[in-house]
Amino acid sequence: MSATADNDTETEVTARRILALALPALGVLAAEPLYVLVDTAVVGHLGALPLAGLALGGTVLSVLTSQLTFLSYGTTARTARLFGAGRRAEALGEGMQATWLAIVVGLVVLVGGEVFADSIARLLAGDTAAADAAARWLRIALLGAPAILITLAGNGWMRGVQDTVRPFHYVLAANLLSAVLCPVLVYPMGLGLEGSAIANVLAQYTAAVLFLRALLADGALRAPDVSVMRAQMVLGRDLILRSLSFQICFLSAAAVAARSSAAAVGAHQIVYQLWVFLSLILDSLAIAAQALIGAELGAARLERARRVAWRIMRYSLALGLVLCVLFALLAGVLPRVFTSDPAVLAQIPAAWWFFVVQQPVAGVVFALDGVLLGAGDTAYLRTTTLACALGAFLPLIWLSWAFGWGLAGIWIGLTMFLVTRMVAVVWRTRSSAWTVAGA
Incomplete structure (x- = not known):
C-alpha cells in the first residue's frame, strides 16, 4: 500500500469519525436502562408485590443475557477484521452466522428458563408471593430470549461494518414501542404485571425483525455454517x-x-x-x-x-x-x-x-x-x-x-x-x- 493511500485513510480516523461511531452506540447502550426506569415506574404503581416480581424477574433475565454478550462483542471483532480487509460480503456472512447462533442459544435459554423459572424465583425470594410474581413475569419475558440475542448479534455485526446509526434507530423504535405499550397493557387492558412482560417481548421481536431485515437487505442470507459458529463459540x-x-x-x-x-x-x-x-x-x-x-x-x-x-x-x-x-x-x-x-x-x-x-x-x-x-x-x-x-x-x-x-x-x-x-x-x-x- 502506498504512503499516500495510507495517509488518506488515516485522515478518516479523527475525533469526528470516532464520535460518529460512539454517539449512536451510546444511544443503544442507554436505551435499555432508560426503558427499565419507565417499566419500573409503570409497574411500581401496581404495588409492592408486582414491583418485587419485576425486580426479581428482570434481574434473572438480565444476568442470563449479560452472560451472552459475546454475540455482540465477539461478532464485532470478527466482522471488523473482514470489513477492514475489504471483504464486506464475508463480514455480513459472519453476522448471519452469529444470528443463527443467537437463534439456537436463544431457544436453549427459552426452554431451560421455562423449565426452571419457578425454581429460580424461589431460590431468590423464597417460597413467597414475590417469587410467584417473578416467575409469572419471567415465563412470559423469556419468550423474547431469541429476539434479545438476535439483537445482540445484530449490534455486533453492524458495529463491525462501522454502522452504529441503524442499530440506534432499531433499538430506539423498539423501546419507544414498549414504553407506549407497557402502560396500555398494564392499566386500560388490565393485564397488570404480565402486561409489562408482554410489552417487553413485543419490543424485543420488533428490534430482532429490523436486524433480520437489514441482513436480508444487504444480501447476507446464508445457510448455517457449523465451523464458523464453533469459532464464534470459542471466542464466546x-x-x-x-x-x-x-x-x-x-x-x-x-x-x-x-x-x-x-x-x-x-x-x-x-x-x-x-x-x-x-x-x-x-x-x-x-x-x-x-x-x-x-x-x-x-x-x-x-x-x-x-x-x-x-x-x-x-x-x-x-x-x-x-x-x-x-x-x-x-x-x-x-x-x-x-x-x-x-x-x-x-x-x-x-x-x-x-x-x-x-x-x-x-x-x-x-x-x-x-x-x-x-x-x-x-x-x-x-x-x-x-x-x-x-x-x-x-x-x-x-x-x-x-x-x-x-x-x-x-x-x-x-x-x-x-x-x-x-x-x-x-x-x-x-x-x-x-x-x-x-x-
Missing part, C-alpha cells in the same frame, strides 16, 4: 468467563453491603447504579475502538491501529477526568435526588469519593478493553480480568465483611480491580502481541 467462551467474574464480584459486593445494614445497601445501590450509568458513557468510546481497531488490523495497518488505540484512550481518559470533576462538584447535591433518608445519606460518602476518583482510571480501562476486544485478544482479557477480579476485588469485598470495613472496603476493592486492570491493558497495548494483521 473467553468473554463468558470474563463476564462471569464481574457478576460474582458485584453480587458479592451487594451481599456484603446487605449484611452491613439497610442504609449501607441503599447507599451502595445508589452509587453503584451511577457507576453503571457512567460506565455506559465510557463504553461508547470502547465500542468505537472495537470497530476501528478491527478494521485497521484487518487491513494490515498495524502502526495506524496503534495510533488509533492511543488516540481513543486519550479521549476516554479526558472524558473520565471531566466526569471525575463533575461528580465531585455534585457530591452534596446528587445523592439527595435519590434519597432523603439520613442514614443512607450518611453512608454514601464512604463510597462516593472512590466512585469519583475511579472515573479517569475507568476511562483508560474501558478504552483499551475495547482496543483489545477489537483485536480479538479475548484470551488475554479473560485471564487478566479473572486474575484482577479473584485476586484483588473479591478478597477485599469479603475482608470488608470480616473486618467490618463497610462500604469503604467494598469500594476499595472495586478501585483496586480497576487499577490492576489498567496496568494489565496498558502493558498489553504497549506490546505488539495484539497487533495481528489480517481477517
Whole structure:
C-alpha cells in the first residue's frame, strides 16, 4: 500500500469519525436502562408485590443475557477484521452466522428458563408471593430470549461494518414501542404485571425483525455454517468467563453491603447504579475502538491501529477526568435526588469519593478493553480480568465483611480491580502481541 493511500485513510480516523461511531452506540447502550426506569415506574404503581416480581424477574433475565454478550462483542471483532480487509460480503456472512447462533442459544435459554423459572424465583425470594410474581413475569419475558440475542448479534455485526446509526434507530423504535405499550397493557387492558412482560417481548421481536431485515437487505442470507459458529463459540467462551467474574464480584459486593445494614445497601445501590450509568458513557468510546481497531488490523495497518488505540484512550481518559470533576462538584447535591433518608445519606460518602476518583482510571480501562476486544485478544482479557477480579476485588469485598470495613472496603476493592486492570491493558497495548494483521 502506498504512503499516500495510507495517509488518506488515516485522515478518516479523527475525533469526528470516532464520535460518529460512539454517539449512536451510546444511544443503544442507554436505551435499555432508560426503558427499565419507565417499566419500573409503570409497574411500581401496581404495588409492592408486582414491583418485587419485576425486580426479581428482570434481574434473572438480565444476568442470563449479560452472560451472552459475546454475540455482540465477539461478532464485532470478527466482522471488523473482514470489513477492514475489504471483504464486506464475508463480514455480513459472519453476522448471519452469529444470528443463527443467537437463534439456537436463544431457544436453549427459552426452554431451560421455562423449565426452571419457578425454581429460580424461589431460590431468590423464597417460597413467597414475590417469587410467584417473578416467575409469572419471567415465563412470559423469556419468550423474547431469541429476539434479545438476535439483537445482540445484530449490534455486533453492524458495529463491525462501522454502522452504529441503524442499530440506534432499531433499538430506539423498539423501546419507544414498549414504553407506549407497557402502560396500555398494564392499566386500560388490565393485564397488570404480565402486561409489562408482554410489552417487553413485543419490543424485543420488533428490534430482532429490523436486524433480520437489514441482513436480508444487504444480501447476507446464508445457510448455517457449523465451523464458523464453533469459532464464534470459542471466542464466546473467553468473554463468558470474563463476564462471569464481574457478576460474582458485584453480587458479592451487594451481599456484603446487605449484611452491613439497610442504609449501607441503599447507599451502595445508589452509587453503584451511577457507576453503571457512567460506565455506559465510557463504553461508547470502547465500542468505537472495537470497530476501528478491527478494521485497521484487518487491513494490515498495524502502526495506524496503534495510533488509533492511543488516540481513543486519550479521549476516554479526558472524558473520565471531566466526569471525575463533575461528580465531585455534585457530591452534596446528587445523592439527595435519590434519597432523603439520613442514614443512607450518611453512608454514601464512604463510597462516593472512590466512585469519583475511579472515573479517569475507568476511562483508560474501558478504552483499551475495547482496543483489545477489537483485536480479538479475548484470551488475554479473560485471564487478566479473572486474575484482577479473584485476586484483588473479591478478597477485599469479603475482608470488608470480616473486618467490618463497610462500604469503604467494598469500594476499595472495586478501585483496586480497576487499577490492576489498567496496568494489565496498558502493558498489553504497549506490546505488539495484539497487533495481528489480517481477517
